[in-house]
Amino acid sequence: MTTQELTDLLGLKALSTFEPREITGVFISDMLSDVMAGAKSGNLWITVQTHKNIVPAANLVDASAVIVTNGKQVPEETIELANKHDIAILWTESQTFELVGRLYSLGLATQ
Amino acid sequence: MAECAHTWNMTNRQFGFAVFERCSHCRIIRAYYAEQDSWDDYKEGEHHWSIVENAQTFRFDLECEECGMYVSYDDFLGLLYCTSCLDDCPVEILRKKYEEDNTWILVGFGFLPESSANPYSAEKLEVLSEYFNQRRDTSRSRVKILPNSLIDKLSLCRGDFIHDVGMLSLEPPEERKPLF
Amino acid sequence: MTFETIKSVLGANVLAGTDLLQSEVSHVYASDLMSDVLAFGKSDSILLTGLASQQSIISAHMAEFKGVVLIRGKRMKDEAKTFADTHGMVLLSTAMDMFEACLALGAQLNGSVTAPRPAPDRATHETIILNSRFNIEGSDFASAGLVSTEVKSVLKKIGIDSSIVRRVAISMYEGEMNVIMHAKRADVDLVLTPQYIELLIDDEGKGIPDVNLAMQEGFTTSTEEQREMGFGSGMGLPNMNRNADELTVTSEVDRGTVVRMRFHI
Structure with a gap:
């Protein structure tokens, strides 16, 4: 499944502009250190973090997209940086815990 | 025998803290990896250390799965991402140059203050860049890690560490203050 | 569900609160960011987190969580275990990652989880x-x-x-x-x-x-x-x-x- 298909299927809001990419799996953490240590290339990264540092972290591990959950307000500078690095920032009102079941029903899981 | 092209795996991962502290007498900044966080000021000889920041981080080593070559990063503090704060900083000049090539620049830090005088091993940073590039779709972009000794004036640097600062803060995260 | 159920579903170790395993939990919150944890205002809740610090247990206590599950087998200082014990909190540790733990507890709370749709025939x-x-x-x-x-x-x-x-x-x-x-x-x-x-x-x-x-x-x-x-x-x-x-x-x-x-x- 691509990041664009996922966005459409779950009705996520795309905050940045991005080239669709294939999703390889899901990684959930609000800690950049966990992401750098554990996320795999092409993973969907789910977090409540919105600081612009999520962009370099996502870029470093080659995440296919970041989903910001819990309806958290994402600062403009995060979105600007994401646009610059072609990082998909997707957004949902759902909580992380609720989102897991929906991702699983689409056949996505930990890689 | 042909030289090994190396396929790197991250190993010996441990989670801990990057501790940043400043001596209230000589104003020197010291930063290192520690297993436990600490928030108390303490004296050490002439120095009186106050904690500036505790950030959640991790340490690791890299191992080649083909030839078993082992590279230890136990003296590695973390990666800083350049915010283009100083036009004439060598990191910013290189960043602009590499950007044309879809290569994205990060700055690798050893412990401080040691690494501002003796740069972190260029060879180890090259291996680390290779590790991140091997696991990414490099047709889109690449990663290049430069040594922190290239930063012109550390005291003026407004770069951001990709560290977890403020995880325990009970206030919603606002703009982080620079560490230097 | 009880902590006993959570323990068995997650294959978790009990680090603190052994005598409280029969108490009930009806909400799960997954986060590593303590300011968010504090904002989650439901009682009878359990926190899933990868932030293995004594402060995360203290924050969870302030936000009236009944227990904390540490994911990915992260370890915790003894002081944190003592804090949990003296404040009547259950502290568990599971080897699962956040996705797996959320999925397992989601299945318990909702009775079932939608099975993965077969991948589209490409x-x-x-x-x-x-x-x-x-x-x-x-x-x-x-x-x-x-x-x-x-x-x-x-x-x-x-x-x-x-x-x-x-x-x-x-x-x-x-x-x-x-x-x-x-x-x-x-x-x-x-x-x-x-x-x-x-x-x-x-x-x-x-x-x-x-x-x-x-x-x-x-x-x-x-x-x-x-x-x-x-x-x-x-x-x-x-x-x-x-x-x-x-x-x-x-x-x-x-x-x-x-x-x-x-x-x-």
Whole structure:
């Protein structure tokens, strides 16, 4: 499944502009250190973090997209940086815990 | 025998803290990896250390799965991402140059203050860049890690560490203050 | 659900609050950011977090969580365990990651979780990223290993996960040796799609009379000379079977053998 298909299927809001990419799996953490240590290339990264540092972290591990959950307000500078690095920032009102079941029903899981 | 092209795996991962502290007498900044966080000021000889920041981080080593070559990063503090704060900083000049090539620049830090005088091993940073590039779709972009000794004036640097600062803060995260 | 249930569903260890395992929890909150944890205002809740610090337990207590589950087997200082014990909180630790733990507890709370939809059938609009052909000549021991080396370097360059590349390379090597030892020649097709890597080894040769027998470990038709060189210990097909996600072998005596291997990405 691509990041664009996922966005459409779950009705996520795309905050940045991005080239669709294939999703390889899901990684959930609000800690950049966990992401750098554990996320795999092409993973969907789910977090409540919105600081612009999520962009370099996502870029470093080659995440296919970041989903910001819990309806958290994402600062403009995060979105600007994401646009610059072609990082998909997707957004949902759902909580992380609720989102897991929906991702699983689409056949996505930990890689 | 042909030289090994190396396929790197991250190993010996441990989670801990990057501790940043400043001596209230000589104003020197010291930063290192520690297993436990600490928030108390303490004296050490002439120095009186106050904690500036505790950030959640991790340490690791890299191992080649083909030839078993082992590279230890136990003296590695973390990666800083350049915010283009100083036009004439060598990191910013290189960043602009590499950007044309879809290569994205990060700055690798050893412990401080040691690494501002003796740069972190260029060879180890090259291996680390290779590790991140091997696991990414490099047709889109690449990663290049430069040594922190290239930063012109550390005291003026407004770069951001990709560290977890403020995880325990009970206030919603606002703009982080620079560490230097 | 009770903490006892949570413990068993997550295969968790109890770090604190052993005597409170019968108490009930009806909400789950997953976060590592304590300002968010504090904002979650539901009682009878449990916190799933990867933030292994005493402060995270204290924050959870302030926000009136009844317990905390540490994910990914993270460890905790003794002071944190003591804090949990003295403040009537349950502290658990599971080896699961956040996704797995959320899924397991979600299934408990909702009775069931929607089963994964079968992946859409892509057969009709399959994207082929790469399709390369290689040739192998029978008895050409001097070139043994060249095709598998080439396949390996092609896949590596594309950026395929190194563990998959290794499995493909091992299987290709076995297939290549089989052709060199037993056949006249073969065409090898390497096909790469976003979902899988396929190797198709189509040889001209004497074929395999009993494919099932050849799949058994230890079965070999190699000559003494071949075995002395370290080949043909009878591990070829079984070894491919171990390394490939799908393996089909069809053979016709005096015509040849077709080995098709698939590796899921």
